[in-house]
Amino acid sequence: MRAIASLVCGFIFGCGLFISGMIRPDKVLGFLDVLAMPSGNWDPSLAVVMAAALVVTGLGYALARRRAPLFEAQNQWPTQTVIDRPLVVGSALFGVGWGLVGLCPGPAIENLATLSWPVLVFVVAMAAGMIAYRLWETRAAASVERALATASSMDG
Amino acid sequence: MANFTPISAAIGGALIGLSAVLLMLLNGRIAGVTGIFAGLIEPQSSDRTWRAIFIVGLIAAPLCAALIGYTVPIPQMPPSLAIIAVAGLLVGFGTRLSNGCTSGHGICGIARLSPRSIAATGIFMAAAMIVVALTRHVVGG
Numbered sequence: 001m002r003a004i005a006s007l008v009c010g011f012i013f014g015c016g017l018f019i020s021g022m023i024r025p026d027k028v029l030g031f032l033d034v035l036a037m038p039s040g041n042w043d044p045s046l047a048v049v050m051a052a053a054l055v056v057t058g059l060g061y062a063l064a065r066r067r068a069p070l071f072e073a074q075n076q077w078p079t080q081t082v083i084d085r086p087l088v089v090g091s092a093l094f095g096v097g098w099g100l101v102g103l104c105p106g107p108a109i110e111n112l113a114t115l116s117w118p119v120l121v122f123v124v125a126m127a128a129g130m131i132a133y134r135l136w137e138t139r140a141a142a143s144v145e146r147a148l149a150t151a152s153s154m155d156g
Numbered sequence: 157m158a159n160f161t162p163i164s165a166a167i168g169g170a171l172i173g174l175s176a177v178l179l180m181l182l183n184g185r186i187a188g189v190t191g192i193f194a195g196l197i198e199p200q201s202s203d204r205t206w207r208a209i210f211i212v213g214l215i216a217a218p219l220c221a222a223l224i225g226y227t228v229p230i231p232q233m234p235p236s237l238a239i240i241a242v243a244g245l246l247v248g249f250g251t252r253l254s255n256g257c258t259s260g261h262g263i264c265g266i267a268r269l270s271p272r273s274i275a276a277t278g279i280f281m282a283a284a285m286i287v288v289a290l291t292r293h294v295v296g297g
Contacts, residue, residue, distance in 0.1 A: 001182075002182075002183055002206055003205060003206060003209050005178065005179070005182035005183050006179070006183065006206040006207075006209040006210040006213065007209045007210070007212065007213040008178065008213065009175045009178050009179040009182070009183075009187065009210060009213065010175075010209065010210035010211060010212060010213025010214040010216075010217075011213035011214070011216055011217050011220075012171050012172075012174055012175040012178070012213075013171070013172055013175035013176075013187060013189075013210075013213070013214055013217075013259075014213060014214040014215065014216065014217025014218065015168075015171050015217045015221075016168045016169065016170070016171030016172035016173075016174075016175060017168065017172065017217070018168070018217050018218050018221055018226075018228075019164050019167055019168035019171065020161075020164055020165045020167070020168020020169055020171075020172070021161060021164060021165070021168070022168065023218065023231070024229055024231060024232070025231050025232055025233065026231075026232045027159070029288055029292075030159050032281075032284045032285050032287075032288040033285075033288045033289070033292055034285050034288075034289070035288075035289050035292070035293050036292075040157060040158070041157075041158065041159070042157060043157065043159040043160055043161075044157065044160055044162075045159070045160055045161050045162065045164075045165040046165070048162050048165035048166055048169060049165045049166075049168055049169035049172070050169060050262060050263065050266075051166075051169065052165070052166045052167075052168075052169030052170045052172075052173065053169040053170065053172040053173040053176070053263045053267075054173070054263060054266055054267050055170075055173065056169075056170050056172075056173025056174055056176075056177060057173040057176045057177055057263055057264060057267035058267040059177075060173065060174075060176070060177025060178075060180070060181070061176075061177065061180060061264075061267050061268060063177075063181070064177065064180040064181050067181075068184070069180065069181060069182055069183055069184030070181065070182045070183075071182050071183055071184075072183055072184040072185075073184075074184060075180060075184040076184050076185055076186065077186075077268070078186060078255075078265070078268075078270065080255070080272060081270070081271065081272060082272070083271060083272055083275045086253045086254060086255075087253075087254045087255070087272055087275065087276055088254075088275070088279060089250075089253060089254070090249075090250045090251065090252070090253025090254025090255070090276075091250065091254040091261075091275070091276040091277075091279035091280040091283070092250070092279055092280070092283045093246045093249060093250030093253065093254075093283075094246065094247055094250030094251045094254060094257060094280045094283075095250070095279060095280035095281065095282065095283025095284040095286075095287070096243075096246050096250075096283050096284070096287050097242070097243040097244065097245070097246030097247035097250060098243075098247060098258075098280060098283075098284040098287075099283065099284035099285065099286070099287025099288045099291070100234070100239055100242070100243035100246070100287055100291070101233060101234060101239070101240060101243040101244075103231070103243070103247070104189075104247065104251075104257050104258040104259075105189040105190050105193055105247065105251060105257045105258075105259075106189040106214065106257070106258065106259050108244075108247070109189065109193060109211060109214055109215065110214050110215055110217065110218060111218075111231050112215055113215045113216075113217075113218040113219050113228065114218070114228060114229075114230050114231060116230050116231055116233070118231075118233035118234075118237065118240050119231055119233065121237055121240050121241055121244065122233070122240050122241075122243065122244040122247075123244065124244070125240070125241040125242075125243070125244025125245045125248065126244040126245070126247050126248035127193075127197050127248060128244070128245060128248060129244060129245040129246065129247065129248020129249035129250075129252070130190075130193070130194045130197065130198065130248040130249070130251070130252050131197065131198065131248075132245070132248070132249055133248070133249045133252035133253055134194075134198050134199070134252070
């Protein structure tokens with residue numbers, strides 16, 4: 001049942017991106033191009049997509065807060081609350097990549113359906129970026145551990 | 157605003173919201189594509205099945221649309237594969253570092269009124285708008 005729920009959710013998500021036009025990088029860039037406002041060529045569609053999605057999600061989450069999920073023991077709500085440097089730097093890097101091409105992870109993966117080579121290149125690079133992050137994070141954590149070990153051995 | 161499509165945008169946005177709500181009500185998970193995809197490809201990960209199946213559903217949507225007669229446009233991408241690769245790397249690394257993208261922070265996070273997600277969305281929107289302003293109006297214009 002969990003698997004069927006995932007399939008249905010992925011499919012509805014994909015339909016939403018497709019119907020709204022957000023699967024198209026040119027449409028997303030049409031929103032990000034705020035300097036096109038004076039000439040009348042700015043496309044505010046993405047803002048409407050977000051507003052509609054936020055209303056539905058906000059109401060639905062209010063309901064979800066009050067009950068356990070149907071096919072799992074409990075809801076996995078995110079727990080972090082601090083606006084830290086990784087959040088700020090990561091968001092900025094993501095924004096630069098998004099602005100260069102007009103693809104964020106959802107539409108990028110969905111566009112694999114078109115079998116377009118440039119999209120495949122983008123998704124492979126995106127996967128490489130995610131794995132690079134994991135390797136970097138593991139190394140950073142290991143060096144902190146080493147530093148702590150050295151510090152405590154010096155204390156000892 | 158010749159390209160503005162408010163009705164399809166509202167319908168599509170509502171569907172994205174519906175998907176996020178159902179995934180929480182049924183499986184107790186946040187519908188963040190970055191987290192779902194990263195958990196699928198990273199070496200140490202649990203629970204690959206539901207992630208893979210979500211991605212299958214995502215890719216199936218335009219295929220079904222094509223089957224019932226809709227035109228699925230080939231995405232317009234920059235001509236330079238180097239720019240595409242750099243953009244992909246930035247999107248992959250950046251979304252992992254900040255723990256979310258347009259779906260996880262922009263929709264699920266803001267819907268929870270999470271200050272982190274509101275900040276993240278403001279930053280990635282602003283960064284993307286600056287890049288588009290530069291590429292379209294300064295360098296490319």
